[in-house]
Amino acid sequence: MCHVEEINGPSKAADYCDKQNKQYPCKAGKGYYGRGPIQLSWNYNYGAAGESIGFDGLNNPEIVATNRVVSFKTALWFWMNGCHSIMTSGKGFGATIRAINGPKECGGANPSTVSARVKYYRDYCNQLRVDPGTNLRC
Numbered sequence: 001m002c003h004v005e006e007i008n009g010p011s012k013a014a015d016y017c018d019k020q021n022k023q024y025p026c027k028a029g030k031g032y033y034g035r036g037p038i039q040l041s042w043n044y045n046y047g048a049a050g051e052s053i054g055f056d057g058l059n060n061p062e063i064v065a066t067n068r069v070v071s072f073k074t075a076l077w078f079w080m081n082g083c084h085s086i087m088t089s090g091k092g093f094g095a096t097i098r099a100i101n102g103p104k105e106c107g108g109a110n111p112s113t114v115s116a117r118v119k120y121y122r123d124y125c126n127q128l129r130v131d132p133g134t135n136l137r138c
Helices: 009-016 043-053 068-088 093-105 111-128
Strands: none
16 A cells, blocks of 8 residues: 555556456556556456446546545455455465456566565564465465
8 A cells, every 4th residue: 555556557558458358448548557555457447346336437547546535445346356255265365466466476477576465465464463374375
């Protein structure tokens, strides 16, 4: 929760447009890079989150960075729809990395970033005195 927008997000805008997704098509001039506390990204997530919580995610993705209520609603929406069941099912922290960042980090795509995430997670677990569990990497 350090950045409201992904570092260099606008320069990566094209990287987060799934042109195969017809339900939530990308809009010209809009970037679907990471924004908000959980860094919501991809056109299909902006579209679905907007539909679910009541904002126009495809035409106004910037609102996730500029409206604090929308920002936190999208974070909770993504967590509950994409991560919560993974954590509670025992699949481990690594599965949440896969759910959030998938091919950008997993499968050897960015091992140093995965290692940093695992270190932060272990540090937080240690501070809270809880077991981080197994399956920490994706």
